[in-house]
Amino acid sequence: MSGRKKSRTKAPQEPRRNDTPAADTIPTPSLKRNSVLPLVDIGSRAFEEVCRDLMRQSYPDLRPVMKRRGGQAQFGVDVEGFNDLQEPEVVVSAKCYKDIEAWEFRAWIEDFTKHLDGHWKGKDVREFIIAVSIERDNDDINDAARELARDLKVRGITFRIWDSVEISEMLGKDPRLVDRYFNEAWVRALSSGFDADPTSGAGALFSTRGISASQGAILTQLESLYVGSTRCCPRRWRRRSQTSAGASGPR
Known part of the structure; x- marks a missing residue:
């Protein structure tokens, strides 16, 4: 007598909702210019x-505001952006x-x-981002993104995706953030292609955390070159000063 096989109902798949732990070290760019951060x-x-x-x-x-709070439901969102009416105008998952x-x-x-x-x-x-x-x-x-964009548009909600490429481009506009998280x-890999104002935070040569050892060495070399040039050629500097003064006097 052959027994019947019992049909098994597959449980619906559940997407991952666990946290990804941070790596022990952040890898450095593998190429001279790598445009995508290891998020x-x-x-x-x-x-x-x-x-x-x-x-x-x-x-x-x-x-x-980050919505992560222990024991509280997040309703599919991790960050909320509140306007002056205290409404969550923009939300991010x-x-x-x-x-x-x-x-x-x-899911x-x-x-x-x-x-x-x-x-x-x-x-x-x-x-919704x-x-x-x-x-x-x-x-x-x-x-799936196109389908959701259409559905949310009916409700008056704009849908956007921030992927690794776009996030890297956005972070690259502020080297301080790149330095903070990576x-x-x-910072050098993402900033090398920007035409930044050297007086601004985005184009500054040195990190807001202070100069590094390598940057300090560069400054020391520059200072020694400048001081050395003025010490070794005092007559030349004096002659130039006298010449400039004579040229600017009355004729």
Whole structure:
């Protein structure tokens, strides 16, 4: 007598919601100019802080607040940007993983959209951003993004994606942030192509944390060259000064 095989109902897949730990060390750029930061190596917590800082940079009129609080529901969001009416006008969902599947991307989006008629109703959310630590080069992810963009547009909400390329470009505008979350090698890698004002923070030669040992050595060499030139050729400097004074006198 042959027994019947019992059909097993597969449990629905659940996307990852655990934190990615930070790496022990941040790798340096492998090329002379590497334009994409190793975002996954800073870990989930710092990645959310990056999103908060980028919201401050991109939306200066909003007050960015991290939503991560122990024991409290997040409703699909990690960072909120409040306007002067204390409404969360822009919200960000931050996902820091080395690889992301398209079905996970859809599930994370639903973590936000399923609360639109509940928690987010009447809160006047204008933009929903999903920030990911990978490059957006997956057709399935792009398909899901287009579908969500259409659905949210009907509700008056704009949808955006910050992928690793765009986040790197945004961070590159402020070397202080790159130095804070990565290292000086990445500051040089991302800043080498910018036409920055040398008097501004973005174009300054030295870090806001102070000069490094290598930079201090450069300054010492420059000082010694300048002082040495004035000491070894005092007559030349005196002659030039007298010549300049004679040229500027009355004729």
